[in-house]
Amino acid sequence: MIKKIFSFIACIVMMTAVSVVASAASEYGDERVVDRAGLFTDSEENSLREITDKIKEEFGFDCVMVTVNSYYNDNMLGAYSPMDLSDYAYKFYNNGDYGYNGIIFVVSMSTREWWFLQFGEGKTIISDSYGLEWLEYKVLDELKDGEYYECFDKFASSVYDFAKEATNNKPYSTGNPYLDVEAYWGKIKGKLIVIIIICVAALALIAWILIRTMKTVKKQPDANSYVKSGSFNLYFRNDTFMYSNTTRTRVNSGSRGGRGGGGSRGGRGGRF
Amino acid sequence: MAENMIVYKCPECGADIQFSAAEGKMKCRYCDGEFDIKELEDYDKGHFKQKPEEFNWKNFDERKGREDWSADELNQLATYRCSHCGGEIIGEGTTMATKCPYCDNPVVMGESIDGLLRPDLIIPFKKTPDDVQEAFKRFMKGKLLLPSKFKKRNKPENLKGLYVPFWLFDCDSDGQADFTATKVTSWRSGDYRYRKTDYYSVKRAGKMTFLDIPVDSSTKMDDSFMESIEPYNYRDIEKFNSAYLAGYMSDRYDVDVKDSIERANRRIRASTSEMLRSTVYGYNSVSTSSLSVQIKEGDIQYALLPVWMMNTEYKGKTYTIAMNGQTGKMVGELPIDYLRLVLYLLAAFPIIAAILTLLFGMM
Structure with missing residues (x-):
């Protein structure tokens, strides 16, 4: 009898423990828009959710967007201190009920950091070198300007475009560029001065060439046309090594975290 | 042993x-x-030591064996002087009226040619006025900045066939040059990039022969024009005979040999330097430290070379065009339509900007 009672109590305890663990793990569940920092209105959140649901439905791809005030003391992951925002993003996605293939975009308001991180096929659909750079150009200005809904909306729309293109087995890349005027502007506006300078230099070169065709009169600098054929006789040659000079320069082996960096878990992010 | x-x-x-x-x-x-x-x-x-630089030309005035004008030539030929620009030309004495080839003003008969230096050599005209016409049409093709009104002209005005006096310089040159050359290698090891530069002292010495370097001996002829229509093919060069002057005029030399020698020396020095430099290879960079050239007993001759000269007027400015009377090479300055240039640049700007924007966006 006592054994039965003890067994019953043990079962209850076990079930409670499991349910607590289960409830802790499933508090996000597969929720793809998690606005813990309170940046969106209800309608904005619903609008974002519609896009992420559509991406999941059409492509089986989880597009997860998370805003937090501070990821250091986030009790959503239990007693865990993330190394950096990329680590937080990684743990957040893995603790949720998301699929193998996906991408997560996390913004931490107190530290003013942001991070993209891909999972599974996400690394192919949105590559580190090409896709993440495009997403950054697409969303960073709005993030810096405090237009959070516009920022995440553009993120989700871009992920939709990338996921759709990947269904052709040819994801966006340097060989298959993603042509988006707004994102292009984000990419080139920092290089506008360089573009203008090269433009002006090219025009000056064109003008110089055209004017030169009009002026065919020029002095001959030498008398090469009047050297008697076969008359050149090199009667002395001597090449002597004198000395050597060696310099060395330290080369950066790559940045850790920060803008465009890999973070502790990969992906791409920085401050805004 | x-x-x-x-x-x-x-x-x-x-x-x-x-x-x-x-x-x-x-x-x-x-x-x-x-x-x-x-x-x-x-x-x-x-x-190896460089010898001191020396340009030793035979004294032209003291050359022996120079031919004088024959009696027939003295009778047939005369000098003409332009009162407007002072130009002096030699032509047939029977010419009643002619115009200055430089400024197109009438010339008057001047002194006898007796006492003037008789040319040693001449290259006769090979190109005719029709050849000049054709060459002029080809010359205007592809000149995008040429004003339309100028292009519509199909006939060069004031065309004149003129023998231009030249001093022809022959010599053997000997040159010695010192160069500094480098070889660069770079590699990466660990966190460092290394760059090793090896420095070499390079010496070269060589000889070569120059034949008939022309320097024009008329102040009226722009040196740049005359050098631009080079080279002449000396296979056609003949001993001077006044019969070749029939129908043409000849400019009279007014630049002494000694005033032309410096130009010849500069060209010889430049060619010697280039020839020696061309023997230095296998390096990442080569710079000339010093050069010394010697010419001993260089020879000089007086020759007449054929040139077609023409002048065209456009918007109050005279444009001169010259053509090598033997090879047909044509040179000259043409008017520039700057408005057309601006339009071309305005049209090119958006195309270049679009290409650059696309390239930068794809990087």
């Missing part, structure tokens, strides 16, 4: 050189060059 045998090469022609007991020197049996043993040893060991 084994003996060492050293073979010296002739610095003049590169052949093996032997000791001449009679002369007590090393003598080359191919080119008759003679050298002290010490000089050859220095060449061999690389203790």
